[in-house]
Amino acid sequence: MQRGWRVRAFVHYRGDHPAGWLERSACLGDIEVVAGDVRDYDAVHAACKGVDTIFHLAALIGVPYSYVAPMAYLRTNVEGTHNVLQAARAHAVSNLLLTSSSEIYGSAQYVPIDEGHPAVAQSPYAASKIAADQLALSFWRAFDLPVKLVRPFNTYGPRQSPRAIIPSIIAQLAAGRQVKIGNLSPRRDFLFVEDTVDGFLAVAASDRAVGEAVNLGTGRETSIAELVRVIAAMMRVEVELLEDPARRRNEKSEVDRLLCDNRKARLYCSWEPQYTLADGLPPTIVWIRSNPVAAPGTYAL
Numbered sequence: 001m002q003r004g005w006r007v008r009a010f011v012h013y014r015g016d017h018p019a020g021w022l023e024r025s026a027c028l029g030d031i032e033v034v035a036g037d038v039r040d041y042d043a044v045h046a047a048c049k050g051v052d053t054i055f056h057l058a059a060l061i062g063v064p065y066s067y068v069a070p071m072a073y074l075r076t077n078v079e080g081t082h083n084v085l086q087a088a089r090a091h092a093v094s095n096l097l098l099t100s101s102s103e104i105y106g107s108a109q110y111v112p113i114d115e116g117h118p119a120v121a122q123s124p125y126a127a128s129k130i131a132a133d134q135l136a137l138s139f140w141r142a143f144d145l146p147v148k149l150v151r152p153f154n155t156y157g158p159r160q161s162p163r164a165i166i167p168s169i170i171a172q173l174a175a176g177r178q179v180k181i182g183n184l185s186p187r188r189d190f191l192f193v194e195d196t197v198d199g200f201l202a203v204a205a206s207d208r209a210v211g212e213a214v215n216l217g218t219g220r221e222t223s224i225a226e227l228v229r230v231i232a233a234m235m236r237v238e239v240e241l242l243e244d245p246a247r248r249r250n251e252k253s254e255v256d257r258l259l260c261d262n263r264k265a266r267l268y269c270s271w272e273p274q275y276t277l278a279d280g281l282p283p284t285i286v287w288i289r290s291n292p293v294a295a296p297g298t299y300a301l
Contacts, residue, residue: 008033097150107122148211182248
């Protein structure tokens with residue numbers, strides 16, 4: 001809208017909050033909100049009519065829950081992506097961005113991880129995202145559908161679900177000193193949401209990104225233990241760090257290390273991250289403290 005675009009948002013139908021987080025957006029009045037389900041081809045087809053650019057972000061994203069309900073992930077992430085691809089093809093959409101995930105790489109076989117790193121599914125979630133990626137690229141090769149894969153590393157920021165690691169840590173510290181974590185050793189490349197959004201827009205504007213996957217990340221890694229200490233220092237809490245077996249992933253499915261090589265994003269899209277953890281964590285802490293969305297310490301799948 002600030003760029004002069006007319007925006008239509010396809011949101012998962014809910015009877016209680018039909019626009020989801022958009023209900024709290026200052027620009028809601030300028031957005032055409034369409035409720036439906038990405039698994040319903042007719043609804044997706046109707047929503048794509050008259051559109052030239054699609055940002056496909058609809059997905060089930062919680063890794064732990066994918067162990068419980070893998071078929072739900074196949075139906076949403078793979079069948080849902082198929083519906084978007086078919087609808088985009090039917091309406092001759094000229095620009096389709098599919099949201100991938102750094103989880104498709106599995107534990108790093110080398111670092112930093114570039115887009116040529118092998119795809120190794122260590123969870124049903126990761127497998128569903130690999131399948132969606134390959135399905136999208138097949139539509140590029142077979143039908144010349146202008147697909148671009150955007151592969152963010154660990155995005156964080158205001159409005160993030162409490163199931164994610166950073167909101168969980170902040171919520172627990174806001175309630176007291178104890179922080180329960182499943183595994184303290186994994187290392188992640190944390191990307192602030194403002195940089196993620198700018199990355200999507202940069203990929204959308206890049207002709208060189210068609211038929212390609214593009215990583216978005218900072219090129220810096222932080223262990224979970226280090227992350228807890230940094231957040232605790234910002235919140236001025238003397239933290240008591242506890243490992244909680246109930247929150248630990250299966251040993252064979254734990255992704256130990258993700259560190260982004262973002263050279264393609266820099267070269268193809270003239271994008272580079274602007275925020276460090278020191279920049280992005282303070283507004284995230286403020287937002288989560290002001291918007292408690294789950295009981296402190298609650299473990300969400």
